[in-house]
Amino acid sequence: MANTPWKKSHDLSLLPTGFHRRRFSAAGGVGFDAFIWRGGPGPVLLVNGATHGDEYEGPTLLRTWAEQWRPTRLAGTVVFVPVLNEAAFFAGQRCAPVDGANLARVFPGKPKGSPTERLAHLFDTQLLAQVTHYADLHSAGAAYQLKPWTGYVTHRAAINRAQRAMAACFDAFWVWAGPYLPGRTLSAAFARNIPAIYVECQGLGGVDAGDLRNLDRGLKNLLHWAGLTRGSAPRLRRQAVRITRDVDEAHLQVHHPAPVDGLFVPLAALDRRVRRGDLLGRVLPLDGGDGHDIHAESTGRIILLRRQRSVRRGDALFTLAPV
Numbered sequence: 001m002a003n004t005p006w007k008k009s010h011d012l013s014l015l016p017t018g019f020h021r022r023r024f025s026a027a028g029g030v031g032f033d034a035f036i037w038r039g040g041p042g043p044v045l046l047v048n049g050a051t052h053g054d055e056y057e058g059p060t061l062l063r064t065w066a067e068q069w070r071p072t073r074l075a076g077t078v079v080f081v082p083v084l085n086e087a088a089f090f091a092g093q094r095c096a097p098v099d100g101a102n103l104a105r106v107f108p109g110k111p112k113g114s115p116t117e118r119l120a121h122l123f124d125t126q127l128l129a130q131v132t133h134y135a136d137l138h139s140a141g142a143a144y145q146l147k148p149w150t151g152y153v154t155h156r157a158a159i160n161r162a163q164r165a166m167a168a169c170f171d172a173f174w175v176w177a178g179p180y181l182p183g184r185t186l187s188a189a190f191a192r193n194i195p196a197i198y199v200e201c202q203g204l205g206g207v208d209a210g211d212l213r214n215l216d217r218g219l220k221n222l223l224h225w226a227g228l229t230r231g232s233a234p235r236l237r238r239q240a241v242r243i244t245r246d247v248d249e250a251h252l253q254v255h256h257p258a259p260v261d262g263l264f265v266p267l268a269a270l271d272r273r274v275r276r277g278d279l280l281g282r283v284l285p286l287d288g289g290d291g292h293d294i295h296a297e298s299t300g301r302i303i304l305l306r307r308q309r310s311v312r313r314g315d316a317l318f319t320l321a322p323v
């Protein structure tokens, strides 16, 4: 059954109490489906998956909740968008093939830009603008594997406190907070002074059952923390926390780039502690030329590793975190 097209406006406060499905649309077939639980005045929590099309943990969690969750008492509004980037999702790719743009680099988008820019603009102006709290569920995608974490963009003190508390809800994950980078969903939330976090699951183009349980637990904790649901306060586990001022530290696409096109041979495992200069892997050119060794750029723990063995020059192979 097709979702009811939104009439007149996307004003969440005009919705009657209950569960709703709505499609948000922009020109050229750009759009996404949203599931909305309206309980009344109060906090408005927005959570989405598949900002990147090859990340399936968020969509799986949110689509399951959309099917099963019918709270009897809800103080506020909850909005889930299981798949934000439909064009990329159906292509099974990080970015939409139609324009090749990375949705997490074009925010706040443009009303008359490329399809990906229009999608960003639609999400930012029609949905994000109405919420009090935001979470974006990511993963390492099909080509990578990572050690799951949650993070946020450091902001002024009051917003940082809220973001730290939101990240604490996802207590099976470690925490990585860092400075503002442009173009992300969280950059748009930053500009609107909305406390926001992202969550990164392990990826590999699938859905790990343990990751899904941890995400589910985190979401329940978040609903309780925001005051949307009642019940006794959850006991949260302690997390490892890393807050950096280095803008490149958590910028995953820039570390240990492949020096040439070729076959990637990893020689170090995810979660391993390494020292600066340690051999992490090799890239073998297909023409039989000399292999290129990849050495650790710093001392730290391997928290992201490329699993796809075919690499193009410039593809990131490893990310280390000093935790």
Ligand SMILES: [Zn+2]
Binding pocket: 051, 052, 055, 138, 139
């Ligand atoms: Zn992502």
